[in-house]
Amino acid sequence: MQLSSGNENGWAQSRFKNNDVEKVIWGNFDNSTNSRLFYSDGTSTVQLTDSSVYKDFIMANDGYTIWRHDFTSLYLYDGINPPQLIFDSLQCENMYLADGSIGFHGFRVDAGNNINQAWLYKIDEANLIQLTNDTADGITNTFTLVDGNYACWFRDSSNISMLMLYDGNTKSRLTDSSVYNEFSFVNGKIVWSESINNVYQIMLYDVTTQIKTQITNSVTDSYRPATDGSKIVWFESNPSVLLMWYYDIATNKAHKVARFNPTAARWLWLSNGKIAFPINGEVCVYDGNTISQLTNTAPSNLNLEPYVDNDIVVWNKNNFEPNNLHYGQIFRGKLHPHVSFDADNIVGNNPFTVSFKNNSFQGVQSYFWDFGDGQTSTEKNPVHVYQTPGVYSVTLTVEGLAGSSSEKKINLIRVNQTTSSEESSSLFPKEFKLYQNYPNPFNPTTNFGFRIGDFGLVSLKVYDILGREVATLVNEEKPAGDYEVKFSAEGGSASGGDAGKLASGIYIYQLRAGSFIESKVFHLIK
Template sequence: MKKPIMFLALILLLASTSFAQLQMSMSTDKSEYSYGDTIHIACSIKNIGDTTISIISGSYQSCQAEFYFDEFYSGFQEQCLATTEKLLFDPGTEKTYYWTIEPQRYGLPNKDGDQRIIGTYFKGLKDTITIFAPKFYGGQLSVSFPDSLTSEVAQVKDSLNVEVLSSNSFNGSTSELWQITGYSIDSLMNIWNDSTNGQFNYAEFNRWTQYDSVKTHPSNDFAQFYPLHVGDKWFYEVKKFDTNTNPNISYLTQEITGDTVMPNGLKYYVFQNGNQTQYERFDSSKGEVKYYLSNCSSIDASIYSLAYREDSIKVWQSCDGFTYKIHYQPPATIDEDTTFIRLEGDGLVSVEIFFKKYVGMTKETDLEGGKVEYNLLGYKINGKQHGILTSVERDESFPQKFTLSQNYPNPFNPSTEISFQLSANSFVSLKIYDLLGKEVATLINQEKPAGNYEIKFNAKNPPAGRQALTSGVYFYRLSAKSKTTNFVQTKKMILLK
């Protein structure tokens, strides 16, 4: 005789809107099981936001599994995380928890397929009699029902030859403890399904279990480099170079003022760039930034792509008919939080654009038709401001002198930040040396405008051709040469592994 088949449906519960940036998903090793089969479940949680989430598991997230035994219904709720563990979810990371369900532990049928639980009887749409039963023939039942159903419950008790052990009434409802003997689920189905308004369900209690193992997956979510929230704002310094050495400097504010659903049925964010309005969205399935243009042959047109590696150059045509090649530079070639793309037209590099995780575009250099540079001075992402957002703030926060700050943290492992201030446009060199005076890394070697800077240094990611740094004492040296000043300062830092 063939074993009855058991189907498993998975439901995800996220009980707190405070952690809406956590996405949950579940999977099993099989889509259907025979009675008695061991079930392996994986529950994945991904942080899609730009801040770290810390929770005590069991308070907010849970995974619910519902088991269907032929025409019978069985439901129980499983907690996919430990109930007392503090969990950290860093931005963009995903953790998968694995655990095992042994059917007998949760009162599921044994390999013979015997079903021995009484469940829930529904009378109409609103009035409910809830019956929780032990997982064996006979025994005691916990029953609750509204007083308006007293006569219907009496019929059930008569049909089962019930002895009422205790009864309590409160606020129009009654709870009783019954003693029954010798009934299986099949016979109860026959009794209760005679009513046209009746429906029989198998009811299970909530169960909690510890996961067997956990695995953390680094994120390849390219949307991290292009955050989109209503209220986000970026403030850029714009340098336009002509035949003169000194550029013309102006400022540009870019802000997301709202979102809207366009006629193509897709949601776009409303970008205000000075006097221009643009509608943008991020296609996470393709890693592409898109914008809506009603006068374009492709209404949902690409602006740039962030999902293509150096060995996979993408060719696409913009709305103006110009064909570009997009070269994607992986984050590891710069640092762990920064990437850039090059737009190439007719074999010439026309635009280079740098992006930073959870910030967006930090720099753009347009080499076509005269050099133009956009440098990010400040931003506000998801309500948090960094740097300056207006030209007035820029003037007020303008550094009065050249300074080099102590790195933080110090000692460090493996990353630290080095801050410095420039009171004038300068050619800047920031290098790392070992105790013997040998240069081990160059962090900056280029022209920089006046302002405040924070540079991240990761000892695990050395420049090409060099080895990762070992524990010890190192020195970082800042050299900033402007028209009137030649500033040089050196400080000590300690790498402690």
């Protein structure tokens, strides 16, 4: 949805996000070097200011929006009452807003010097706190991030750069070695890049437990981290293109996401495990599992400066005019939930335990599982026990801000009756059958299920569309029963299948058991 009008819209000198869920603030620069600020609450748009003076360093978060007015004044807007002047006669920069507080760096116009100090402003108390009072020209305080009563800022001197922490009462040095000036402070977690044995590593500090943890131990520099309090993203240096990493604080696991060069001026922002970024002029969102491309207008119109907040994405679609490099139209969109799931095993004797893996992505906020036996769950990745023999269809419904989506897998789970050692019969008839793989299309893994009616030599092989054998999954004698084989693009499987070297396309898998032969088609998408 396009929010702006005119031709030149954007965010002058802003480093942080400009949307608070559906609420968006931006500047219009048509016919003026000074912006007129506009604000949309999701249903209507209002003009907040005229273009009489310069306005920049815009941020929106936690129910408020802020901006600098004519270099020495700070304004606050709550979406209801008229914009409020917080202070004047204080040159302020890079204001950061979170949890009822504002952090920034700057100096009073009557201070007698232009040494940047760190500041904290508490909105409800209307209390402005000067955190530093340096007088030496060689010391600079910048980028003051806040989280309620806490403040963390970057301090640079001729000897070393460091992060300082204010806990509401005392100030202390947080870091031991030199640090990069781009860091993140959200929901009680601070992440930054610090030099450890001459390599910059990602560090984490929990203000509640006061525990500091080194996250990376790489041989190349890692920097530009961002966190939402539960996840962390950062970039690892590369000779040409940077590599983004994604880390789960709870599980202590990290994985690679994508290679691209982020916009230098804008700081990354994580929200509910999701991050938005531009790749080749298109807006992309990563949710911990899948990269979703939301736009398709490049190179005619480049989509820049995207931010996601609680499944609402805002970005600037550039007009691609040389004189308006960073200005265009402001767009807002909702992430639509996409549903997908797998099960680790689908055939067994009762009581039969099945672990379900949710692969849904993009704008998913809640889950509802129907296991087909009258039982349900709202967990993200549930484990369910089937007590009664039978064949069960499983349905997953996911919901987000933009609606819901469901997937039902017919006859997915097959539960046999547990028999005594003297019995050899099964709940199901003795037959041969090859089931359709799931998921299909797939990337990176899929499952092949089949049924063998009698003891004998069994083979399960994969062929390309020209009939050339590309993988052997099974080639051995097996007794009667139901089986399942995983075919993986992540480096092989226990049964010998490996799709890692296969190109995207159509493939055929074939089951042979005695005189029984059956083939089915499946799709690999990379």
